[in-house]
Amino acid sequence: MKYFLLLLLTITTSGSLLAQGLGIGQPVKDFTILADYSNTKAVAVIFLNQSCPNSRLYENRLSQLASNYAAKGVTFLFINPAISMEEGNSAAGGNTNLKLLPDNGQKISQQFGATKTPEAFLLQNVNGSFVLKYKGAIDDNPQLESSVKEPYLRNALDAVLANKAVAVSEKRALGCMIKRF
Template structure:
């Protein structure tokens, strides 16, 4: 009986590790994709080829963690939009209500719906919010950072490590981020 528990535990740990390492890896090129926005407009990753960086944010309007990060993401967008950075929000969650929070809907962020969760699975996103920093290069997009926005989702003023901000600073100056991956904290993305 102990062997069955041990085998089950090892299997669960293996599956968890595979889920954490799935998707694009740092330095890989990201496949082009297009999605519909909440206003039924098509947006494509290629639309942002002229940017210095693209931040793909997988989020869910109903996730408390995503709600805690809304203001911080808006601040980062305000700070970096003039520096050539484009933010793209993607809703990967299964929901009967695909509405967006008022603060995101009122912002300048493109907000797309990943209806069949194909894009979130390609990226390997497991949480909301989870960010992926892409660097456009000659018509392609290379992954430079993935994971957490910072080290304190609950209290913005207590965050000591602004992972996303640091990654953006590095990418827009054509440097490699010192930290390229940090595990995101948030709501689990439920899969079909």
């Protein structure tokens, strides 16, 4: 019994360390896509899966955010961490103006520590190196955009663009679990 508990503790600890991914203030390494955005002020990496109801609820909000912040120097990357693109794009009536990039082998979602869809990661360009400034929920109300009281991602975007500290740098994302293989 003692060995079983020790093994369980080891597995639990190892799994939680692997799932942590990037920490606030850490630079992103070996994410080659970012080289294409060296002239941007920030990059918002959003993990979405159109078969997830919560992801679908955020499509219009994310499209609007991406449109509003593009002129301010922010690029939005929408990443599909589904095991296959067919699984992640199976929803009927999805917003087609959000181009989902595949996460082949789920390397990107694992590097970032993404566990849910939707989940946001805001990276600030600091002298050519992208540093994580916010991770988590997009806002506090997935159901009704009109009832949002705390727009976490928007607040983080505004702080980063103003070169200020992000007041809420982490907020637990709510949504569908990312299936790992």
